[in-house]
Amino acid sequence: MRHLPPPAEELALLDHELARLDARRLQLLNRRAWLLSVLRAPAAPAPPPAPAVRPYVPAGPFAPVAPPAPARGTQNVLLVLGGLLLTVAAVAFTLFSWGEMGIAGRSAVLAVVTAGALMAPALLLARRLPSTAEALAVLALVLTVLDAVALHAVAAPESDGLVFSAVASAVLAAVWTLYGLLLGRLRVPLPAAVVAGQLPLVLTAWAAGASATGFGWALLVTAAADVAVVSWGRGLPVRVTAAVGAGVTGLFALLIGLGLSVSAGGALAAVGPGALLLAGAGVALAGAWRAPKEWAVTAGAVAGLASVAAVGGVLRTGLPWEWAVVVYLLCGLALLPVPRLGVPRPVGRGVLGASAAVTGGALVWALPLVAAAVLGPVSVPADVWSGAPEGFRGALGQSVPSGSAASPVVLAVVAGLAAALHVRWPGSLPEKGWRVAAAAGAVVLGWGAVLALLAVADVPYAAAVGVELLMVAGLLALAVRRGPDGVAQAARVCGLVGAVSVGLLSLAAEPATYAVFGVLLVLFAGAAVRSASAVVRPVLAVGSVLCAIVVASAAGASLGWGAPQSAPVVLVVPAVTVLLGARLRGTTVAVAVEAAGAFGALVAVALAVTDAPFLALVLGLSGVLASATALRPERRRAAGYPAAALFVAAAWVRLAASGVSAPEAYTLPVSVAAFAVGCLRSRRDPAVSSWAAYGPALSMTMVPSLVVAWTDSGWLRPLLLGAAALAVTLAGARLRLQAPLVLGGTVLALVGLHELAPHVVQVLDALPRWAPPALAGLLLLAVGATYEQRLRDARRVRESLGRMR
Known part of the structure; x- marks a missing residue:
C-alpha cells in the first residue's frame, strides 16, 4: 500500500526536488558553455574543475534546500545613501541658494526638479528597478514638502503660517494619495499621505483658536478618518500607519474629553465633553468591528470606558465625589448586557473588561474604610478596659478615612452583582470555578459592606460588637455547612479575621470582653466539632483555646489580682487541654489543643516572671501538668523531659526566692530520692536514656551549688563541688553514661575556671x-x-x- 504524504509535506518535497533540478541545470549549462568555448578555441587552457553539486540529502524527511539568496544588501545601502544625499542637497538648495535666483529661475527649478523626481519612479518601475524607484519616490516626497515651504516664502509670505500649513498638509496628503494610487507598486507614498493627513484638522483648530473641545473634535475626526483607512485601506503599511495614527489622535481626544467631563461644574457643561466621549466610543467600536482579535478587545475596552465616562460625567454633576463613584460604578455595570447584543465576541470581551476595570476602581476606592474597620481596634489593647466609647467610630480612632460615606453602597452593589453572577447568570460564567469565585467574592464583599456601614453610620458600641459577633457566627456556620470549597474558605477567613477584630474591639470594656470571648470560645468549639475538614478543625480548636486563655487572664484582673497572682488561674486552661488531649488521643485536634495549652502555660510563666514565689509555683504546676501528659505512652518522650526541667527550675527559683545560701541542704535529699528512682527505672528498662534516669537528680543539686559557688569567696564549697563533679565525671566515663559525664565535666570545668579566674587576671595585668x-x-x-x-x-x-x- 503506497503512502501518500499530506498536501503540505508533498508540496515541500516538490519544492526541494525543483530546487535540486535547478542547481543541476545551472551546472550543466556552465559546463556546456565551457565546452563550446573549447571547441571554438583549440588552444584553450586546461578545463577548470567542474563545480561540485551537493547531493540532495535533506536534514529531515522534508527539509527544504535553502535557495541562493540574492545579494541585495549592497544595493539597498547605495540607494539609501544616494537618496539621503539628494535630499540633503535639495534642502540646502532651498534654504541657502533660493534667494540668489530670480522668479523665473526659481519656477523653472521647482517645476523641473519636482516633475523629474515624480516621473522618474514610473520609468524605473517600467524597467523593473523597484528599489531605485522607491528611493527616488522618497526624494520626490521631500521635494514636494520643500516646494510648499518655498511657495509660502514667495507667493504668500504675509499669510498665516498655521493656515498655510493646514492647507499645504491637506494638499500634500491628497497629492501623495493620488501618486501612490497611480504607482501602486511604490510602498512609501500612501503611508506618507496618511501621516500628512494627521495635520490639517489639528492645525486648522489651532489657527482658529478653538477651545479644548474643538481640539478634541479635530483629533477625533482625524482618528475616525484613520479608522476608515484601517478598515478599507490598501496594503499592510498603510493600515499599520493609519492604526498608529488612530491610536494617538483618538487617545488624546478621549483624554481631553475625560478631563473636561470630570472638571465640569454642571450638567450643561458636561454635555459637550460627554458627546465627544460618546463619539470616541463609536469610533472605537467602528474600528473594532473589523480589527484583528487582540486589537478588537482593546478597542472594545476603550469604547466601554469612554461610554462610562460620558454618561457618568453628566449624571454625577451636583453630587459629592464619593457619590460620583457610585454613579460611575452603575454606568460600568450597565455595560454587562452589551455582549448579548450581537457584537463580535472580542469586542464583547473588551467591553466586559471595561466594566471590570470600573468595578475594580470603585472597590479600590471603597476598601480603605473596610481596612479601617478591621484594623482600627488594634489600638485598643493600649487602653484595656478604659471604658466603652459612645460609637463605633470612637473605637476605631483616627483611622476612618473622610469622604467615604458611599463605600458601603459600592461594596453592597458589587456583592450583589457577584451573587447574581453566581445564581442567576450561570451562562455568563462558563466554568464552575468562576461561579464559585463569584460566590466567594459575594461573601467577602458582603462582610466588608456591613463593616463599612457600621463605621459610616457610627452605630453604638454595643450594637457594633453584637453585629460583628453575629457575622462571625454566620460565617463560621456557612463555612461548616459548605464543606471544602472556595465559598467555605472565604467565609472561614472572614470569620477568623472578624473574630480577631471584634475580640480586640471588646477589650475596651470589661463586660464586652467576657461576653465576646465567651461567645467566640463556644463558636470555635462548636465549629471544630461540626467541621469535617482535618485541616480546619485544629485551627478552630486552637482559636477556642486562645479565647479561653483570654477569659482566664481577664478573670484574675477582675478579681483585682496582679499579673503574677493571675498566672495560676491561667493554668486552668492548660489543665483542661491535658484532659482533652487524653480524650482526643491520636487525632490532629489533640496535638493542636495540647500545643495551645502549652502556649497558655508560657503565658502564665510570663505573667508570673516578676514575682519569684509565684513563678516557682507556676513552674511547679506546669511540671505537674507535663507529668500528667507524660503518663500517656505516645507523649512520654515529648512531655517527660519538659516535666523534669520544670520541676528543677521550680526548685531553683524557690530556693533563690527564699534567700537560701546553702541550697545543698534542700536539694541534696531531693537529688538522692530522684537518683534512687532513676536507678530503679534504669534497672527495669536498660534502654532508658541516662538523661531521663539521672539528669534531674544530678542537676537538682549541682546547678544551684555552681551558681552559689561562683558568688562564694571561700574555698570549701568550690572544693567539695569540684570533688563531687570529678567523681560524677569519672563514674559517667566508667559506666558509659552520657548525662553524668557531660554534667559532671561541665560543672568541673566551670568550677576550675572560677578558681583560676583571679590568677589569670593577675597574670594578664602583669x-x-x-x-x-x-x-x-x-x-x-x-x-x-x-x-x-x-x-x-x-x-x-x-x-x-x-x-x-
Missing part, C-alpha cells in the same frame, strides 16, 4: 599589652596546623558520646 595578641596568634597557628587532627578528635568524641545512653 603581661605587656602586646603579649595577649601574640599568644592568641600562636594559638591560632597551632590550631590551624593541627586542624584536621582536631577534627578527627572531635569526631571521635562525638561518636563516643553518641554511643553512650
Whole structure:
C-alpha cells in the first residue's frame, strides 16, 4: 500500500526536488558553455574543475534546500545613501541658494526638479528597478514638502503660517494619495499621505483658536478618518500607519474629553465633553468591528470606558465625589448586557473588561474604610478596659478615612452583582470555578459592606460588637455547612479575621470582653466539632483555646489580682487541654489543643516572671501538668523531659526566692530520692536514656551549688563541688553514661575556671599589652596546623558520646 504524504509535506518535497533540478541545470549549462568555448578555441587552457553539486540529502524527511539568496544588501545601502544625499542637497538648495535666483529661475527649478523626481519612479518601475524607484519616490516626497515651504516664502509670505500649513498638509496628503494610487507598486507614498493627513484638522483648530473641545473634535475626526483607512485601506503599511495614527489622535481626544467631563461644574457643561466621549466610543467600536482579535478587545475596552465616562460625567454633576463613584460604578455595570447584543465576541470581551476595570476602581476606592474597620481596634489593647466609647467610630480612632460615606453602597452593589453572577447568570460564567469565585467574592464583599456601614453610620458600641459577633457566627456556620470549597474558605477567613477584630474591639470594656470571648470560645468549639475538614478543625480548636486563655487572664484582673497572682488561674486552661488531649488521643485536634495549652502555660510563666514565689509555683504546676501528659505512652518522650526541667527550675527559683545560701541542704535529699528512682527505672528498662534516669537528680543539686559557688569567696564549697563533679565525671566515663559525664565535666570545668579566674587576671595585668595578641596568634597557628587532627578528635568524641545512653 503506497503512502501518500499530506498536501503540505508533498508540496515541500516538490519544492526541494525543483530546487535540486535547478542547481543541476545551472551546472550543466556552465559546463556546456565551457565546452563550446573549447571547441571554438583549440588552444584553450586546461578545463577548470567542474563545480561540485551537493547531493540532495535533506536534514529531515522534508527539509527544504535553502535557495541562493540574492545579494541585495549592497544595493539597498547605495540607494539609501544616494537618496539621503539628494535630499540633503535639495534642502540646502532651498534654504541657502533660493534667494540668489530670480522668479523665473526659481519656477523653472521647482517645476523641473519636482516633475523629474515624480516621473522618474514610473520609468524605473517600467524597467523593473523597484528599489531605485522607491528611493527616488522618497526624494520626490521631500521635494514636494520643500516646494510648499518655498511657495509660502514667495507667493504668500504675509499669510498665516498655521493656515498655510493646514492647507499645504491637506494638499500634500491628497497629492501623495493620488501618486501612490497611480504607482501602486511604490510602498512609501500612501503611508506618507496618511501621516500628512494627521495635520490639517489639528492645525486648522489651532489657527482658529478653538477651545479644548474643538481640539478634541479635530483629533477625533482625524482618528475616525484613520479608522476608515484601517478598515478599507490598501496594503499592510498603510493600515499599520493609519492604526498608529488612530491610536494617538483618538487617545488624546478621549483624554481631553475625560478631563473636561470630570472638571465640569454642571450638567450643561458636561454635555459637550460627554458627546465627544460618546463619539470616541463609536469610533472605537467602528474600528473594532473589523480589527484583528487582540486589537478588537482593546478597542472594545476603550469604547466601554469612554461610554462610562460620558454618561457618568453628566449624571454625577451636583453630587459629592464619593457619590460620583457610585454613579460611575452603575454606568460600568450597565455595560454587562452589551455582549448579548450581537457584537463580535472580542469586542464583547473588551467591553466586559471595561466594566471590570470600573468595578475594580470603585472597590479600590471603597476598601480603605473596610481596612479601617478591621484594623482600627488594634489600638485598643493600649487602653484595656478604659471604658466603652459612645460609637463605633470612637473605637476605631483616627483611622476612618473622610469622604467615604458611599463605600458601603459600592461594596453592597458589587456583592450583589457577584451573587447574581453566581445564581442567576450561570451562562455568563462558563466554568464552575468562576461561579464559585463569584460566590466567594459575594461573601467577602458582603462582610466588608456591613463593616463599612457600621463605621459610616457610627452605630453604638454595643450594637457594633453584637453585629460583628453575629457575622462571625454566620460565617463560621456557612463555612461548616459548605464543606471544602472556595465559598467555605472565604467565609472561614472572614470569620477568623472578624473574630480577631471584634475580640480586640471588646477589650475596651470589661463586660464586652467576657461576653465576646465567651461567645467566640463556644463558636470555635462548636465549629471544630461540626467541621469535617482535618485541616480546619485544629485551627478552630486552637482559636477556642486562645479565647479561653483570654477569659482566664481577664478573670484574675477582675478579681483585682496582679499579673503574677493571675498566672495560676491561667493554668486552668492548660489543665483542661491535658484532659482533652487524653480524650482526643491520636487525632490532629489533640496535638493542636495540647500545643495551645502549652502556649497558655508560657503565658502564665510570663505573667508570673516578676514575682519569684509565684513563678516557682507556676513552674511547679506546669511540671505537674507535663507529668500528667507524660503518663500517656505516645507523649512520654515529648512531655517527660519538659516535666523534669520544670520541676528543677521550680526548685531553683524557690530556693533563690527564699534567700537560701546553702541550697545543698534542700536539694541534696531531693537529688538522692530522684537518683534512687532513676536507678530503679534504669534497672527495669536498660534502654532508658541516662538523661531521663539521672539528669534531674544530678542537676537538682549541682546547678544551684555552681551558681552559689561562683558568688562564694571561700574555698570549701568550690572544693567539695569540684570533688563531687570529678567523681560524677569519672563514674559517667566508667559506666558509659552520657548525662553524668557531660554534667559532671561541665560543672568541673566551670568550677576550675572560677578558681583560676583571679590568677589569670593577675597574670594578664602583669603581661605587656602586646603579649595577649601574640599568644592568641600562636594559638591560632597551632590550631590551624593541627586542624584536621582536631577534627578527627572531635569526631571521635562525638561518636563516643553518641554511643553512650
